[in-house]
Amino acid sequence: MSSAEIASLPESEGFRIRWADMAPFIALALIVLLGALINSNFMAANNLMNVITRSAFIAIIGVGATFVIATGGLDLSIGSMMAFVVGIMIMAMNSLAPQIGVWAIPVGALVALVVGSLCGLMNGLIITVGRIEPFIVTLGTMGIFRAFITYMTDGGSLSIDRSLRSAYRPLYFGDFLGVPYPVIITVVVALIGAFVLYRTKYGRRVTAVGSNSDVARFSGVHVGRVRTMAFVIQGFCVAVAAICYVPRLGAATPTTGQLWELQVITAVVIGGTLLRGGKAHIWGTVAGALILEVIANVMVLSDMVSEYLVAAVQGAIIIIAMLAHRFTSAR
Amino acid sequence: MSSAEIASLPESEGFRIRWADMAPFIALALIVLLGALINSNFMAANNLMNVITRSAFIAIIGVGATFVIATGGLDLSIGSMMAFVVGIMIMAMNSLAPQIGVWAIPVGALVALVVGSLCGLMNGLIITVGRIEPFIVTLGTMGIFRAFITYMTDGGSLSIDRSLRSAYRPLYFGDFLGVPYPVIITVVVALIGAFVLYRTKYGRRVTAVGSNSDVARFSGVHVGRVRTMAFVIQGFCVAVAAICYVPRLGAATPTTGQLWELQVITAVVIGGTLLRGGKAHIWGTVAGALILEVIANVMVLSDMVSEYLVAAVQGAIIIIAMLAHRFTSAR
């Protein structure tokens, strides 16, 4: 092959890939369009801001899940872990509030980050050291975390001290130059996630492990360590989400975060990350989280569907969105 | 190599492999032993019979799930599908009962089998024709089936006609030579499943597709058809479970079959089938279903754990059982 030919070779290939990467954003745009058509209120600045702010939780946890899934893992415990971390955090804050006042908030947040990371570490170690399917391990720890939060709340609920509430509230409801804090936090988390995934050695190894763990091992990558670390990142992200969550609802209950794991994994997969690992799209995950939240919002706004059928329509929209972007991006 | 040499080649090195296949049965034995130690009532014939009969549902659905998972798929919709099939079946029976009396039962059962298979077919076709991750598709159809049953029951419950109840009841509560019918049905389903998986061309293709779908495709296997068929089998098994289920409580509610998908997948994985496909153990799945049911039973019988923590101990036992059989069978 002559060098002239070589020069003209792939070029366009990168373009095609990037086009496919756009799929979740296109799907998002379509669903937003649909929303605007169905209900004129949908595009109200207020409504859009609410939806975006709310999607922060799934997006933040999703960034962590993207790491786990990219290594070929899966974490079903995130919803319960989130409830557990929220519980611990509230307990820590409440017990500190009498002594240190509002300083209990940052200290509690710190506790949350540590506890979240440790929960992730536990998941990771059981999976890598014990060599058990992540599905089983995290299903087990899902039960464990859920039981702990039920125990901590005595089956009821655990509320944050009134004295802390007003100081803490702005973290969810406040904004900076018009941008709500949770959105800022999501963007920061996603930026850091993208940096770690795409620009650091560790991120390189994450995709390598997910793509072919044997090759990674031969190349001197500590496969177990990379996997475990992904779960720690997941735990950390759960804790960040928990920190944003508490000011919104102010309490932990045994049902906090229930079924979030399914939403998070759906967001990650819709975002273009492969469940088998080896490929990761942080920003796609964020788009996926937005898609889910927008669909739920549109369902609330439109009055067309019987209350019983909301879940059906949501499920159908997700499938149709995936089909649509498969058939548009396939050609 | 001479033909004499070939004839003398050792053929059954299979022994070591079969030993690893025993793992779920060993785990089951251990947990039964544990149960016997913890509570003397555990070994009561009555209790054991209850537990075994109860595990029929998960085991029967698990046989189908083993096929799906062996092809590298995943079905999250089974719990809701089961509720949906139960609902349709009850409606069919109730509307037929006035005209054809108890004959409504077999006709209703037939309807269930057809509806179940069609539900599976739908899942399979969306996945293979649309080329979307099974996780996403079946999460979507999970919502759809769940919404349908909620709609059909108006959020309440849908009971079978009183006139059919007594005729139908024995299918769950009755026995043949002391063996409860659900147990017999489970064994029959597992036998057929094992036959199809290990002794037919189709079964061979199932594992081939799961272990490397490219190789299967290059060998002229209809990969899509094999995958779709696995989902149909799954749907059929769900319908069989539904047929055994109705006589027990005689009603469908929006909570029927909730979270069964997680239990079923856990049973399949505990049984030794790999989530990434290519390896399938029908009898392991049956053992896995028993393990789950025995653990739950032991938890109730033992007085040691707070009700809040039951889920934690269950989760921990599953993880520990997996760890134990990993470390015993690894050497």
Added chain:
Amino acid sequence: QDTEFTIAVSIPAATHGWTGGVVYHAQEAERQIEEAYPNIDVIVSTASSATAQVSSLEDLSATNELDALVILPFTSEELTGPVEQVASNGTFITVVDRGLADPSIQDLYVAGDNIAVGANTAEWLVDKLGGEGEIVVLRGIPTVIDDERIQGFTEVIDKSDIKILDIQYANWNQDEAFTLMQDYLGKYPNIDAVWANDDDMLLGVLEAVDMAGRDDVKYALGGNGMKQVIEMVMAGDERTPISTPYAPSMIASAMFMTAAQFAGQAPMRGSFKLDAPLITPENADQFYFPDSPF
């Protein structure tokens, strides 16, 4: 003719029998109100968790000028702030069933009394068992409702010589109740009575007791006033002679009262506490709604 009014109704999604009844009655009430008062628009929105309920509140108030909000909160603590937010726009607030942590937010309160559901059942049981005996209890999903019922029940039982042998979660699910009851029966050779805290679970319990053919179980009680169970009460069933109403129709009452604000009738404010009297064969027909799915 008149101004248009918008009433938003936020309730839990139909995840089990009782909430299914709530959804049913809310939808019925929506139809009737919209028929009766053409200038009132009712929006019913269900949510499957506290988080989702907060989200739907945000959605409803961001996109509509709400004149009134009727809410059956998932939990008290978690919904207080968000409802307060809605109230600050001048929206009329009707709270149903569970009170908010700060009662000053609400204009109208239609309360169920979960503690009484537990307590009344317990008192009846103490009376019938003569103050002694061994019983087992099935809990629902770990939530405030469940917690309050159990609290009301155990407080009364603790004052008697009745022993609660065991108490476990069955998640308001018939299947799980059946399974749990089978295990209870296997574990305890003598059980005088069982309380299932909800009629959905009671059906599973009865099935398990019947199958085991155990006649030591003298009483099997639920709660909530489910259609099938009330039929049993009316028929004078010996094992289940009573139930406790916790009518999901309270949402409809609350909606009608709220609508009345805007239909020009006298303003309705204050608290209405629904009693939890025992449903007995004598009064059962008052609690029987053959068309309700619940």
Added chain:
Amino acid sequence: MNQPRPDTLQDAPAVSEPAVLRADGLSKAYGPITVLSGVTLDIRAGEVHAIIGENGAGKSTLMKMLSGHTPPTEGSLEMSGQTVAFADAVQAEDAGIVLVHQEILLAADLTVAQNLFLGRELSRGLRVDDRAMNRRTAEVLERVGCVARPTTRVGDMPLAQRQLVQIARALLDDRKVVILDEPTAMLANDEVDALLGIVRNLRDQGVAVLYISHRLEEVEALADRVTVLRDGEMIGTWRAREMDQRRMAELMVGRELSMLYPPKRGPATTDPILAVEDLSVDHGKFVGSFTARPGEVLGLGGMIGAGRTELIEGLMGLRPAQARAITVNGKSITKPDVQKMMSAGLVYLTEDRKGKGLLLNEGLGPNLTLQALGKVNPGVRLDRRKEVRSVKSTVQEYDIRVRSLSIEAGQLSGGNQQKLLLAKVMLADPSVVIIDEPTRGIDIGNKSQIYHFIDDLVRAGKACVVISSELPELVGLSDRVLVMRGGRFVVELTGEDITEQNVVYAAASSGNDTEGRKTA
């Protein structure tokens, strides 16, 4: 102890360079099965040391032990006199020993540069330095003659290029010992020449090169010393200049070899059994018309990347393709579909035996019968006894060297995998066989066996299409050759015209057919 050691055979040189790596009595057993016993070997700096032996002789196993990929069951390694034991491949690489595997071992989802630097990424601070890595990658790629870009995803590249990427990875750092396990099996002439140049270069820089190949002419041209393995035993080490190809082959096989290529059958005059008219694959990227007649071998020649594999995969319906008309055995098909093709009697043996040919985790039986499942089992039920019988007869007929019949396909040696794949495809009893690289990784003794096998097939009235990048093979086997360039056939050669020069000229020249695939 840094003193030179005499070789095991008397005709080896008495004194030479000191050994950088020395294997002492290495043995390897899998369970009860010993696959290699008591190998003692000196590897010296600045020397190309060839290892030859039949398929399954234990060459790859030996190399894996030398490079830390598998621990030996017995024996020890010494580097410059010091006893070493590598816990894994990484330690061996740190010590300067690198192995290029016979099979492709790369992460398909990563780019070329990412694969090359996996585990030792260059970075500036926290950030990986992609620019520097891409630059270095481009340099090494150019050195090995690979036209891929550093940013191409490996999974999107043809096998040959992947092989070059593997070699490039080994050359990224300075090494003491470079082990190449059949590096040229997937390469065509030009690339092979480039590679031989690289190997010589390495040797001149004082690197010790261990070289495994079934192409004995390469060994003859390159090696300083040659070690022969047979059935897991070491036969001995010789100076290469004392050996010729014939001697090597005899030592490997332990008997005299018959003629390599069967006599040609001459051009067939029968009606075509396969006629392909205007087949267009991947939306016009690869286009071609050709016919195959019973009783002839049609060779498809071309440089690597010409698109022969793609065209045939399209014909089989394994890629998006459309044709004006395809006639197989009288059946006419316009939209290729793999099941239709196979039931019409057309089969294709892939060049990618690991990725598309064999189920590596399954036993011999399931692999063998997968394609012909319907033929082997007329009913729904599997006939397991028949399966065992066909495994046994296959092992015999194709001379698959296994020490146990319950082995998994992935545990077979590379050459034996190829034979199993051939057997699998033939079990379907096809009337037209298309074989992509029929003897990739097959030893010299078995090569002629496979050639004769093809000859028998064709003489029995079947047609065979052979894609081969090995020119002597293409020329020695074909009755007619079509040469492809840039996704199009450019020349048909018959009879006397089938020569290496003509094929190379047609494949490489930019004659009047200049429309390059990607240019425009």
